[in-house]
Amino acid sequence: MPKKKLRMGWFSFACCEDSTMVFVELLNENFFKWKKLLDIRYARVLRRKNKINNLDVSFVEGAIATEKDAKKLKEIRENSKKLIAIGSCAINGMPAAQRNIFDEERKKEIAFLIKRFKQTDKVRTVKEIVNIDDEVPGCPMDENIFLNILDKYLKEFGINA
């Protein structure tokens, strides 16, 4: 019988994808180990065929700037047993949410673009929209905290090498 693996997804919303890059760099050391432990079901950075369904753990990077993204985030939540917010934009919104604190002059300048691209009035953090189970702070995310959290959930889901 094939060994049980952690069904995981890696998602990104409004951000610079710096934590995705840290994740991609962590592959340098961990690729073959993770291949045995992780079933990466969703990672647009690595593959074309992606599915949001029955995930054990979802990692979510970036802030939420549109209703469409909010809807997708809710879909991820509904299909994930655990959801982890990754990096500064997901956790406290910044710097993706910098327009929230713009003065009136700047708000006026960008108003037509907010409307054209159906962005919401405020950029929101991940936990303003869904419940989260953990977070990995940093800009980009702190790689040691990420590795510890990954270990924690591998244990929780009974997955070992």
Added chain:
Amino acid sequence: MHKEKDIKIENISKIEGHGSLDIKIADGKVKYVKLKIIENKRFFTQAIRGKLALSLPQMTARICGTCSIAHSTCCLEAVESAIKLKPSEQTMLLRKLSMYGMMIRDHAMHLYLFCLPDLLGKDSILDFDKSQENLIKKALAVKSSGNNLSKIVAGRAIHATFTEVGRFSHIPSQEDIKKIIKELKSVRDYTMEFAQMFYDSNFRLERDTDFVSLVTKDYSFLQGEIKDSRGLKIPEEDYWGHLTRVVIPYSQASGYQFEGRGYMVGALARMNLNKNNLDSNTKKDMSKFINVFPSKNIFHNNLAQAIEILHSIDHSIKILESSDFKEEPHTPIQVKEGDGVGLIEAPRGTLYYMLSVNKEGKIRFGNIIVPTAQNQINMERDIAQLVEKNIDMEKKRLEFEIEKLIRAYDPCMSCASHFLRINWI
């Protein structure tokens, strides 16, 4: 047959950031190609106004994760040019090394993680079989050497911590230098192997276009003169005067024309215009690949990147072996009022910063032009040509061919969507 059919690709995979594509076909002709950068705008151009110039490079580094060091380096140049501060020679060498670390890592990610599966007929590096595992090991070893070079020189690869206006806050230790030279040497052969694979690839799309790049004397991406394939030469600070901004209403980024026409920036442009200045060891070992250039085949952008990886390794080794880095005194910086331009070659092409600093040392306004925005018009035209040439191709296969072409350009949607608006003209 889909002579009347439309093509829609949502969320293009294996590129940096979010992009999608709409193509309308009628009577066997492409009516339009809309490459949409759907990465949400983060309004950096507005946000930088009023910020302290000396802290700005750390802020604009956050425009992009993967080419963060390009943004911070270009911003440093612009700030230094605005406040008339000349960094030391040692600082320039360390900047070259941090740029090389980024080039190795970023090109390796694009070539080996995003494009290599296309060459081998797989969706993802995750689907490689046992016999291909060795290839993955080599790919990750090359990528890791770039990551480690950035770490020892710039503090970290993503949002570097040692880079400051005028200086580096930390210099690499002799022990770290020895280690990284050894590591860089150990991956040289692998880079040759991968370049051979991209050389052997039969992917092809040719169309006449103008190639534009900063031409540097040592191919170090930092200082030189802008050239194009028609022989034009422009000083860095005049670049903006040769560009026309084109509003693309369906995309969260602007497009640009150079001298009133579509053009291409990036590794292919650099190799076409500047291959003579590659490192001598790279030239010796990769002459067969370098002889392919100048080329009009857009897929040779990948081969050009493969050559740039080895150049970045070889030139880094030379700098590291011949330099004796010393702590430099930290003198407080006198901030002056002024305007300045920074222009460098980022992994995906020419990156331009124009900053105006007021007498309090704060940003009055700024203008940032990224490579992907400059390539947008060219990308759409190339996609249109690809579709018209293969109009009878089965739809799924054609979609795959289009994605392959977009990936060859190596677009970066995070960069493109930082928001450009020029409001001082």
